[in-house]
Every structure is written in C-alpha cells, then in structure tokens.
Amino acid sequence: MDSICVFDPQGVPQQLAAQLGEGGEGAVYRLQVRPDVAVKVYHPDVLARHGVALRGKIEAQVALFQHIPALQQLPLAWPRLSVFNEAGEWVGYAMKAAEGVPLKKLAHPVLQKQVFPGLTRRQITRRLISLLGTIEVLHQYRIFVGDINLNNFLTEPGKDDTVWLIDCDSMQVFDEQGRHFPCRVGVAEFTAPEHQKQSFDTVVRTAESDVYSLAILVFQCFMLGRHPFDQIDGGTPVQNMRKGHFPYGKTGIRPGMPGGIPPGPWYLQWSWLSFKLKNALCVTFREGGLQPTQRPRVRDWLKLLKEYEYSISNGLGGLCDELRPPLPKSQAGISQTAPGLSNSRPVFSTPFPI
Template sequence: MDVYDGRGNSRQLGEQIGGGGQGNVYLVESEPNKVVKIFHPDKLKERGGEFREKIELQKGMTELAEHPHIAWPRILVFDQNHNPIGYAMKRVQGVPLTKLAHAKLYERFFPDLDRIKIVEMLLRLLDVVAALHKNQVYIGDINLENIICNPQTFQPYLIDADSYQVKKDNKVYRCPVGRPEMTPIEHHQKDFQHITRTVESDLFSLAILMFQCLMIGRHPYDNIGGGNPVENLRNASFPYGKGGARPGYEGAIPKGDWYNIWSHLTYEVKGLFIQTLKDGVKQPLQRASIADWEKSLESYFHAMQKGYNTKEMKPKDPKQSQNS
C-alpha cells in the first residue's frame, strides 16, 4: 500500500505492527525509524474536517514533534486521491504498561523489574506529561495501553498522541476517547467528544495509572463487595489509608497481598494517592500536582537506593490476588 505526503511524494507501507479502534499502524519500508497510522474510514468520517486541522496543528508544535519520548504526529498522510487518511510519526518501541502492571505477566515481559525501576519509570513519565502540560496539551485518555516502556531502560513512551486535546487560539480540539474507570467523576456520563480536559482531569487519571503500576495491576477503586471500579470511583470508595473497612469486610482492600504492598509505600506517596483519589474525587483542585508527585517519588527513589524495600512489590499469590 502506498501513501503520500502533502507534496505528492509516495512511500510504501510495510508490515502492520499495531492496531486499535481508531486505526492501524504500519512500518514504512524505506524508513525504519518511521511508522504511519492509517485511520479506519468510519473514524475519519466521524472527525470530519477537524481531523486534518488537528494534525496540521500538531505537526507545527515543534517542541513536542521533536520530543524523543512521544510518538507525535509529524506528517499528514494522504491516499492517491489526496484525501487525508492518517499521519507519520517517529517509531518508538516498548511493551505496553498493561504487561508491567500485571501480577503474572510482568515477570515475563519485564524480568528485571523491581520497585525502584517502577518508580524510576514513573518519574520519567511525569517529565513527559509535564512537557505536554507546558504546551497546554492534555492527554485525556490516560490508560495502561497507550504508554509503552522499554524493558531494558525503563524509559516510557507515549503513543496515540493524535487523540490528545490541543488548542489553537479559542478553538479546542478535544480528546474524543476515554475509559470510565480512568476518568474523573466530573467527566462521567458525558460524550468524550464534548468534554474539555484540564490539568486536574489528567492528574486524576495519571494517579490511577501510577497506582496500578505500583500495585502491580490493582485498580485503586477495587474493593470487596463494593461494585465495579467505576461505581466505586463515583462513590469515592478508595479503600486504602486510615478509616477504611476492616480486612475481609465489605468495602475493604481485596484479598491478596495488596495491603502489604500499600504499606511499604512511603508516607508521602500514600498521602498523595489519598489526596487525589479520595479527597480529590469531587474536588479537582485538591489533586496532587506533577511537582508534588515528582518530589515524593524522588524521595522514595533515593530511599530505595539506600536499601529501603526495593523488593516489596510482588503479591505472595498473584493468581489469587488478580482474581479476588
């Protein structure tokens, strides 16, 4: 399959290396460090003329287009009839965080993983998110699948950047996708295409993702007998910290070794999770900032360098813990 740039120059696509609800990602045969995302026709139709406007805007955001850890749109791609069908971006390689934040799969895909490496990865992720926020870009659809990580260096990379919310003058190009279990309550039961994301909404979703990484896949709003994570989120049923239900009772932390993993986090890190995921559920301005997280995780990182609980991360019975 051939695709074309704005000047009519063609490139032949190679193997498909990824895909999802929005489109598929292909290698470029003549340029191994570049990939192209081709959108499904129905998704292009949904976006209409805004698709081309948004990609053109993004490719002009030089700081982010050149960022080494974001697969940012760089070239608008056309079919032979000069209809926009996708975009080209730098190729980044890694394993989705779904494999890291999983009580069994992480040993296969991240064999050298320990708690200090998770914290190192999260600190690097915070740097990338800070670069986006500096440019008034909000991710919106933050989840374990659209962040990948190099298993050797533990460097995270952000993908699916075409969905991010960007702004030019008074026009906002919104993030049209999301997941309720990762979305702050102020945006629930609304069409994602009409939601304007904010720093605070990103901070909430980011806290959930960091919790999942540190807790090896456990969602912060999982608890005993309390419904699904979306229902618990809406009820601010965060079972960790003081005042939670007694172990084994309704509303408590699920069965497994999760309490021990939680207890080995530092006081400051636990405090930021409580501040964001309990106190900040209905109070967006209460949510911990990027700077707050960087300070607490850096302290945690340095403590572990001196031998503080670097191995305390694995549930004793992963199968039981995942399915409880």
C-alpha cells in the same frame, strides 16, 4: 499482500512496511526506508464519517510540533506530517515509531513476571518519572492527555528510563488561534469523577483531570494492576470512585471486611510505598475526588517519586527495592525525606496516618 504506498505533502511516494498494529480508527505501519518512522492510515469508513474533523485536528498538531521545540525532544508518537493517497486525499499522518510493550504488561501479576523478570520498585519508579516528566511538559503548552490508561504507554523491558506516549492524536490540544480540539475517547475506570457520565466529545480536560487518572496509573503499577477502588462487597470501581470510597490507608476499612481491601497481597504491596506516596494517593482519591484543586500536581508526584527512588537507593526509611516482599513493612519504619532534595516540608496539608 501488496505493500501500501502513501504520499507526503510534497507528493513524494513512500512505501509502508510491516504493520505494527490496528485499532478501530486505523492501522499503523513502519515506513520502509525509515524504520524509526511510523504511519497511521485511517480506515476508509472512519475517513468517510470524520475525515474533515480528523484532518483539522492532526494538522493543528503538526503545526504545534513545528512551533514547539520541546515537543520534538519528548518520547511521543506525535503527528509530524500529513500523508495522502494517490488521489491526493488526506488519509493519515507520520510520527516517530514508539518502541516497547504496554504498561499493562508491567501492571499485571502474571505477565509482569514473564515480560519483566526481576522487576524492582526503582525500575517502576524510574519509568513513572519519565512518564510524568513528559506530561509535565505537555501541560505547560495546554496539551492534556485525556485518555490515560495502561495501554497508551509503552516501555522496553530492558530500559527503565523512558516511557513512550502513543495514540497522541487523541490528546486534547488548542491550536495557535485558540481553537479547542477535544479528546473524544476515554476509559471509565481511569476517568476523573467530574467527567464521569459526560460525553467525551464536549468534556474539556484539565491538568487536574489528567493527574487523577495518573494517580490511578501510579497505583496500579505498584499494586500489580489492582484498581484503587476495588473493594469487598462494594460496587464497581467506577461507582466507588464517584463516592470517593478509597479503602486504603488508616482511615479506610479494615482489610478483609465489607468495603475494605480484597483478599490477596494488596495490603502488603501498599505497606511498602513511602508514607508520602500513600498520603498523596489518599488525598487524590478522597478530598481530591470532589475537589479537583486539592489533588497533588504533576510536579508533586515527580518530587515524591524521586524521593522514593532516592530513599530506596540509599537505605532510608526502611524501604526495600523488592517488588513483592514476603512480609508487610514494619510500622516502625517511618519514611524520611531524602537528603539533597528540596523542601523537607510535607507536600500536602491534610495528614493521613498510614
């Protein structure tokens, strides 16, 4: 197959090398002379239908990248410049090439053992701290991810301090003139209740909607991919999410009973999270389901995850690093606030004995 050639904004030809992936919108290739650079080329039919709108959003993102130095330091596959075909027609954009495998393989009971042998709780926690740290910066510039799901984040099995955000062209942004470019895609199982049954073309994403989706992702990473709203004899996760029926925690239904946690290792996995992490999940999925402002913020999650890692590393609170312990955590082991971290007060006002 002949190699593909695109042109940068100065009209300089650039040869594309190996294809990295392909989706419904287009294909992604490495740049031949710069393997650390990737190029997304949209499919002709996508350009015919949405080319003008796509170009407007991508060029707004390119401008943001040039004017916000913080974006240049983050692990983002963010549009950096437009590319054109031989006729001078806009066809896509160049970005930093992201490395790794999707978090979907980390949050999977079988693939996790194959791709991440020996994975520990601290290694998961460090990855989540990286991911949430990036999103905290994005939120400072009114950039909201929107389409948060396990396939849109990449991590390298041997490197637990970095998570790459991909598909950045779908993120919701506002340009320097205040024009709104929505995130037009999403996965129902990760979508906040207030945006369910709405067209993604018109939804305005918020920090609160992002953090709800992130809580689902955090839960799944520690719970071997199980969705927080899976339950016995209940509806689908999306239906349960709308009702705010979260089956975990002391106020939940007894495991194994209708409406409770499904059979399997799920209660055991849940028991080894810190009290404060479990509390944050309960607040997010119960009160926060109907009241978005009640949800823990990104900085709250970062604080809790840093405490969790510190506690495991220093033998505090009876927590363990093993991802799949053979027995539930003793109810006598009460999680402590890690020394050296700010503010030992509970982060949330609503207590949940868990």
